[in-house]
């Protein structure tokens with residue numbers, strides 16, 4: 001069983017899918033591990049650390065040659081997989097709904113694409129869930145970045161020269177990223193409020209010591225929503241939400257938006273007219289900017305200023321914490337592959353519940369139900 005890891009090629013991608021820690025663990029399972037030279041440089045992992053862990057550190061083509069499994073953060077182009085065994089697995093993120101061409105190319109080339117974003121939201125798979133591990137770090141980084149851009153302090157400070165008021169932070173979308181954003185802003189001493197369309201989040205917001213701000217007159221999603229995910233809301237709900245946001249947002253100093261709907265563009269939560277009601281110097285961090293944005297006018301990796309309000313958002317927020325993000329992503333991959341390791345076969349053998357959920361392509365075809373349904 002040969003596992004290969006390449007240096008990420010996507011612009012701005014600093015993470016790596018293997019750490020020396022996980023290399024050691026895969027080797028302990030009986031696998032050979034090969035990593036491309038320089039693969040860890042963006043995450044501050046020198047080649048020597050991989051070599052010390054027992055991995056081969058070699059050029060890309062040598063790493064991939066005869067590989068049974070290739071692991072990545074973002075799935076590599078099929079051309080880079082030349083030399084891997086026929087039917088070999090590629091475990092990485094594929095962004096399958098928006099990157100259908102890549103999925104089709106994997107099918108044509110005969111590789112088995114395993115999309116880590118499609119990991120089912122079940123207890124057993126929590127430790128394998130890259131969306132959770134990366135969103136958690138992204139929620140933290142969004143608050144830190146916004147705080148850094150904000151020309152005032154976050155906590156209340158009583159000084160001899162007078163009192164500095166606590167900043168008001170509003171978090172929109174309370175999934176994994178939103179919960180971490182609330183916790184981080186609270187720790188920094190801000191006054192925090194938050195909203196979501198799923199009623200189950202109300203209690204979670206309150207248990208973190210923040211104020212829940214919810215649309216009351218139109219029903220949202222009762223409980224968790226399917227798989228924990230939201231759907232597109234009715235026009236009536238959107239209107240009620242816009243009114244609620246308009247009255248709340250004018251009083252906020254920092255707004256963090258995190259709202260996503262799987263397979264759909266991010267919902268628009270803040271309009272230009274609403275931005276105009278905010279105080280000059282306020283900051284909005286749009287965590288959904290790469291998925292179309294929750295905020296009108298937000299641009300990936302660019303600071304935009306509108307009506308005196310700074311609007312920021314990264315195309316790859318977790319990538320701004322490359323070392324931690326890589327460590328958690330690499331562990332997610334190890335937890336996934338090792339959970340299915342069949343000692344006799346000397347390789348992982350996936351079950352139906354998780355295997356069928358993450359497998360996009362097999363035997364030259366696209367086989368994933370969620371993809372075939374679109």
Ligand code: NAD
Pocket residue numbers: 120121122123125126129131132135172173174175176177178195196197198201224227228229230231233258259260261262267269
């Ligand atoms: P996500 O990234 O898909 O979306 C972020 C948040 O945006 C969600 O809370 C969603 O409800 C919210 N949202 C969508 N549209 C909105 C709108 N118009 N206005 C306001 N908010 C809106 O979500 P996520 O971070 O992946 O987490 C979703 C849920 O899944 C959470 O409850 C989480 O705890 C759960 N989860 C479970 C597991 C597991 O059991 N293995 C793993 C990860 C997450």
